[in-house]
Amino acid sequence: MIALRAGGRIAADRSQQVAAGLLWLLAAALVLGLALPLAAILGKALTGDDGRFAGLAQFAAIVGEARFWDAVSNSLAVSLTTTMIVLPLAYVFAAALTRTCMPAKPLFRALALTPLLAPSLLPGIALVYLFGNQGLLKAWFPDGSIYGFWGIVIAEVFFTFPHALMILVTALSVADARLYEAATALGAGRIRRFVTVTLPAARYGLISSALVVFTLVIVDFGAPKVIGGQYNVLAVEVYKQVIGQQNFPKGAVIGMLLLLPAVLAFVIDHLLQRRQRALLTARAQPLVVRPQAWVDVLSTVACAAIGGALLVIIATAVAAAFIRLWPYNLSLTLAHFDFDNMDGGGWAAFYNSMKMALATSVIGTLMVFGGAYLAEKTRAAPVARQLLKLLAIIPMAVPGLVLGLGYILFFNNPANPLHFLYGSMTALVLCSVMHFYTTANLTATTALKQLDAEFEAVAASLKVPFWTTLWRVTLPVCLPAMLDIARFYFVSAMCTVSAVIFIYTPDTVLASVAVLNMDDAGDTAAAAAMATLIVAASALICLVFSVASWWLSRRTQAWRIR
Amino acid sequence: MNRDWQATGAVIDALRVERVAKRFGAFTALDGVSLSVKKGEFLCLLGPSGCGKTTLLRIIAGLEAASDGALFMAAGDAERDVTRLPASQRDYGIVFQSYALFPNLNVAQNIAYGLKGRREDKDLRVTALLAQIGLPGIEHKYPSQLSGGQQQRVALARALATSPSLLLLDEPLSALDARVREHLRREIKSLQQKLGVTTVMVTHDQEEALTMADRIVVMNHGVIEQIGTPEEIYTRPANRFVAEFVGQSNWLAATSAGIGQVLLGDALLGATVTPPRPDGHPLELFIRPEDVQLHASWSPVEAQIVNTALAHVRKIELLGGFYRIALSVPGWGGQQLLADVVRSEFERLNLSLERMVPVSLPANRLRAFGPSTGAAA
Ligand SMILES: Nc1ncnc2c1ncn2[C@@H]1O[C@H](COP(=O)(O)OP(=O)(O)OP(=O)(O)O)[C@@H](O)[C@H]1O
Ligand SMILES: [Mg+2]
Numbered sequence: 015m016i017a018l019r020a021g022g023r024i025a026a027d028r029s030q031q032v033a034a035g036l037l038w039l040l041a042a043a044l045v046l047g048l049a050l051p052l053a054a055i056l057g058k059a060l061t062g063d064d065g066r067f068a069g070l071a072q073f074a075a076i077v078g079e080a081r082f083w084d085a086v087s088n089s090l091a092v093s094l095t096t097t098m099i100v101l102p103l104a105y106v107f108a109a110a111l112t113r114t115c116m117p118a119k120p121l122f123r124a125l126a127l128t129p130l131l132a133p134s135l136l137p138g139i140a141l142v143y144l145f146g147n148q149g150l151l152k153a154w155f156p157d158g159s160i161y162g163f164w165g166i167v168i169a170e171v172f173f174t175f176p177h178a179l180m181i182l183v184t185a186l187s188v189a190d191a192r193l194y195e196a197a198t199a200l201g202a203g204r205i206r207r208f209v210t211v212t213l214p215a216a217r218y219g220l221i222s223s224a225l226v227v228f229t230l231v232i233v234d235f236g237a238p239k240v241i242g243g244q245y246n247v248l249a250v251e252v253y254k255q256v257i258g259q260q261n262f263p264k265g266a267v268i269g270m271l272l273l274l275p276a277v278l279a280f281v282i283d284h285l286l287q288r289r290q291r292a293l294l295t296a297r298a299q300p301l302v303v304r305p306q307a308w309v310d311v312l313s314t315v316a317c318a319a320i321g322g323a324l325l326v327i328i329a330t331a332v333a334a335a336f337i338r339l340w341p342y343n344l345s346l347t348l349a350h351f352d353f354d355n356m357d358g359g360g361w362a363a364f365y366n367s368m369k370m371a372l373a374t375s376v377i378g379t380l381m382v383f384g385g386a387y388l389a390e391k392t393r394a395a396p397v398a399r400q401l402l403k404l405l406a407i408i409p410m411a412v413p414g415l416v417l418g419l420g421y422i423l424f425f426n427n428p429a430n431p432l433h434f435l436y437g438s439m440t441a442l443v444l445c446s447v448m449h450f451y452t453t454a455n456l457t458a459t460t461a462l463k464q465l466d467a468e469f470e471a472v473a474a475s476l477k478v479p480f481w482t483t484l485w486r487v488t489l490p491v492c493l494p495a496m497l498d499i500a501r502f503y504f505v506s507a508m509c510t511v512s513a514v515i516f517i518y519t520p521d522t523v524l525a526s527v528a529v530l531n532m533d534d535a536g537d538t539a540a541a542a543a544m545a546t547l548i549v550a551a552s553a554l555i556c557l558v559f560s561v562a563s564w565w566l567s568r569r570t571q572a573w574r575i576r
Numbered sequence: 577m578n579r580d581w582q583a584t585g586a587v588i589d590a591l592r593v594e595r596v597a598k599r600f601g602a603f604t605a606l607d608g609v610s611l612s613v614k615k616g617e618f619l620c621l622l623g624p625s626g627c628g629k630t631t632l633l634r635i636i637a638g639l640e641a642a643s644d645g646a647l648f649m650a651a652g653d654a655e656r657d658v659t660r661l662p663a664s665q666r667d668y669g670i671v672f673q674s675y676a677l678f679p680n681l682n683v684a685q686n687i688a689y690g691l692k693g694r695r696e697d698k699d700l701r702v703t704a705l706l707a708q709i710g711l712p713g714i715e716h717k718y719p720s721q722l723s724g725g726q727q728q729r730v731a732l733a734r735a736l737a738t739s740p741s742l743l744l745l746d747e748p749l750s751a752l753d754a755r756v757r758e759h760l761r762r763e764i765k766s767l768q769q770k771l772g773v774t775t776v777m778v779t780h781d782q783e784e785a786l787t788m789a790d791r792i793v794v795m796n797h798g799v800i801e802q803i804g805t806p807e808e809i810y811t812r813p814a815n816r817f818v819a820e821f822v823g824q825s826n827w828l829a830a831t832s833a834g835i836g837q838v839l840l841g842d843a844l845l846g847a848t849v850t851p852p853r854p855d856g857h858p859l860e861l862f863i864r865p866e867d868v869q870l871h872a873s874w875s876p877v878e879a880q881i882v883n884t885a886l887a888h889v890r891k892i893e894l895l896g897g898f899y900r901i902a903l904s905v906p907g908w909g910g911q912q913l914l915a916d917v918v919r920s921e922f923e924r925l926n927l928s929l930e931r932m933v934p935v936s937l938p939a940n941r942l943r944a945f946g947p948s949t950g951a952a953a
Binding site: 023024025026027029030466468469471472473474475476477478479486487490491570571572573574 | 634637638639641660661662663664665666668669670672674676678679680681682689690718719720734735737738740744
């Protein structure tokens with residue numbers, strides 16, 4: 015009799031071999047598109063001008079500069095102020111959406127989420143038109159004071175509001191009605207209930223959204239670039255070092271430092287989420303909200319004010335795109351869309367963006383979903399699976415600017431056999447896929463986890479290879495999640511500036527980059543026009559996706575109806 | 577019962593598990609488990625939660641690799657080593673506790689999932705299987721439109737569709753309510769007998785194991801405590817764990833006193849003591865409540881019956897079809913003794929709390945185990 019030694023393995027059948035091959039392929043793609051570029055930054059930051067190992071000498075040099083500390087304190091001031099403004103606003107909005115009987119909730123929700131369709135440059139441009147030197151309301155910010163701290167803060171509030179809102183809505187929707195009943199029965203008043211029940215339950219949501227907002231602001235360079243004036247922040251500093259002065263080591267060092275807050279926020283959030291799970295017991299009773307006239311009216315007023323402000327900003331940018339010469343000649347024109355006769359990339363930039371967003375959407379969805387599926391549902395190649403899971407959470411903590419910098423340093427190295435990819439559409443797509451990987455992967459994993467874990471075991475017992483089950487069961491069931499991922503990828507790729515600003519070439523210039531360049535060149539109206547196009551394309555795609563999911567769910571999700 | 581395999585003589589086992597062990601890191605989930613399943617047999621793996629039943633079943637299925645040991649399955653007239661064979665190359669059907677029906681496929685598509693060949697053949701097979709499980713005409717329903725019991729049977733039909741030589745069931749009835757469960761026990765058992773398919777079922781419900789199995793494997797903490805027919809397991813449990821896990825039991829502290837004799841209180845009683853113990857060795861006497869006999873009168877005839885004494889009646893409890901009487905026998909050290917008495921018998925006995933009643937413990941049902949939680953060995 016053969017007594018196998020400990021740790022016996024089961025031989026892999028053909029489908030498991032295929033799965034293992036694909037897993038290694040995906041892991042390799044993440045190593046190439048994420049791990050190696052990040053390693054390249056670290057390498058650069060630690061290497062001196064002479065190409066020798068410099069240790070932390072360059073960090074020390076930069077930390078010694080007063081200019082650096084100015085940027086640090088400015089970045090912190092902007093990020094903290096924005097967080098403190100966004101949080102209460104988003105909380106009120108989220109509470110109104112989840113805990114009141116306010117009318118027209120879907121409308122308010124859609125309005126609050128529109129900033130997601132725009133690059134962070136758009137609010138900056140709108141603010142120029144509202145409060146800038148020629149602004150309609152320039153009296154509010156006399157002497158061009160909008161260019162600086164407050165301009166950045168207002169633009170970032172606009173940009174980060176929907177992110178905070180989504181987290182808080184999720185946190186507030188999981189209230190346990192039993193706790194409120196208990197508190198009321200014990201005689202707790204409205205305020206006591208808020209402090210003892212609502213706040214503790216929403217605590218993690220509040221912290222989580224604060225971290226997200228803080229990180230988004232500190233790594234964003236779109237808004238400060240457009241409206242920041244002389245107010246120097248870290249993200250812009252990286253850009254200036256790399257693009258303006260071609261000082262890669264210095265850019266790399268500041269990039270590494272920029273990674274710190276993002277990584278820190280990510281780690282804190284991760285730890286908190288682990289603790290939050292216990293909060294949601296399976297026996298929680300959903301809270302039923304009852305109409306309460308004064309609360310509902312107040313909520314409507316507050317949401318209308320917030321939503322109105324967001325709308326004014328978008329509308330200003332859109333209006334500026336169609337107005338001949340703000341504010342002197344308000345007649346309408348399409349002249350600002352004549353991109354081909356201006357600097358910045360022309361219409362080609364817009365088509366490039368569409369191409370890039372489409373490719374990112376398709377490739378990203380396939381890659382993320384394939385990776386999540388193989389990692390969750392197969393048992394092949396354990397090492398590759400672990401590697402894939404680990405690499406998938408890293409992009410969340412990496413600012414786009416840093417990733418983009420990694421791409422130049424890695425792909426633009428003549429010694430790299432992949433050098434030919436530098437500046438190509440392929441590199442742009444790969445960079446965008448990586449940049450937004452974590453969020454997409456989370457959506458895919460959540461959807462996959464809802465499927466019975468034994469489907470694959472049943473299929474194996476019936477001698478059906480995994481790809482058949484993937485095609486016939488997993489994909490159809492996860493179709494709504496896949497559409498979500500595809501839409502997210504498209505819109506994100508359309509709007510991103512920071513991830514691509516370092517790696518486009520004149521042939522692959524993108525719409526969001528064109529906005530930046532045209533604004534830089536002083537052609538603000540054209541920049542507004544291009545930003546408007548981006549919003550329009552994103553909105554159109556969202557619409558297409560909504561229709562598609564409605565149609566597909568009618569065709570393929572019939573089984574959901576009981 | 578399906579006992580064809582006994583008549584044929586020296587046929588090989590459908591499945592043989594040889595000293596299989598499974599370790600998860602430092603934790604040992606299975607520790608040298610050996611058993612065999614005969615062709616056509618219905619074997620139940622019975623044990624408390626966490627004892628490793630599912631792990632063993634998954635190793636048999638090839639969904640989990642054994643850390644040690646070997647597995648053999650019958651292939652024609654020979655036996656082949658399947659220890660390292662992937663799940664897709666073993667020949668079995670499986671039903672999970674969750675059923676794992678594909679939610680977006682209708683019943684017919686679910687059942688035909690593993691079938692190959694022409695469409696018409698598949699349809700015929702599906703129709704035949706649905707008739708067999710007693711659910712004709714539900715081909716076009718989706719799983720969410722079926723009751724739990726119906727889903728369970730569809731999952732069974734799917735597992736049987738490819739006519740596997742081995743059927744594995746992991747707590748197939750535990751998600752159902754009591755009445756459906758009882759009904760399905762009979763259904764599954766009779767279908768299994770009709771098809772003669774070798775079956776291994778995991779359960780932690782002793783009643784389920786006793787009513788369905790040809791043989792039961794009682795497991796605890798990753799080892800096998802006893803293998804035997806339901807009758808053997810119930811009437812001749814190998815140790816205290818098995819005796820307590822299956823059915824009700826009385827436990828009386830006693831000491832050994834010669835071959836086939838024990839000292840209980842001041843009385844010498846006849847009992848089955850295996851293996852024999854030195855005199856004075858502490859023992860625990862085991863007898864099932866329904867094996868305790870009560871007598872209507874105390875006459876010289878009763879006094880002659882072995883292991884008989886007078887008992888106080890402490891409590892009378894009606895439990896549906898029978899009464900459970902709590903007794904204490906002064907002559908046997910006054911320990912509490914439970915006796916189950918069917919209603920007709922109860923009326924004849926005319927019991928009351930004021931009167932004493934003669935009680936006997938039949939020597940062949942009175943079994944002695946070593947003390948502590950260990951086995952009788
Ligand atoms: N993948 C795993 N990693 C670590 N421990 C495991 C794993 N799978 C099972 N175990 C442990 O092995 C033991 C046996 O598990 P198993 O699922 O076989 O129990 P079971 O007898 O089926 O119990 P139940 O009746 O609760 O289903 C348990 O203690 C369990 O915690
Ligand atoms: Mg189990």
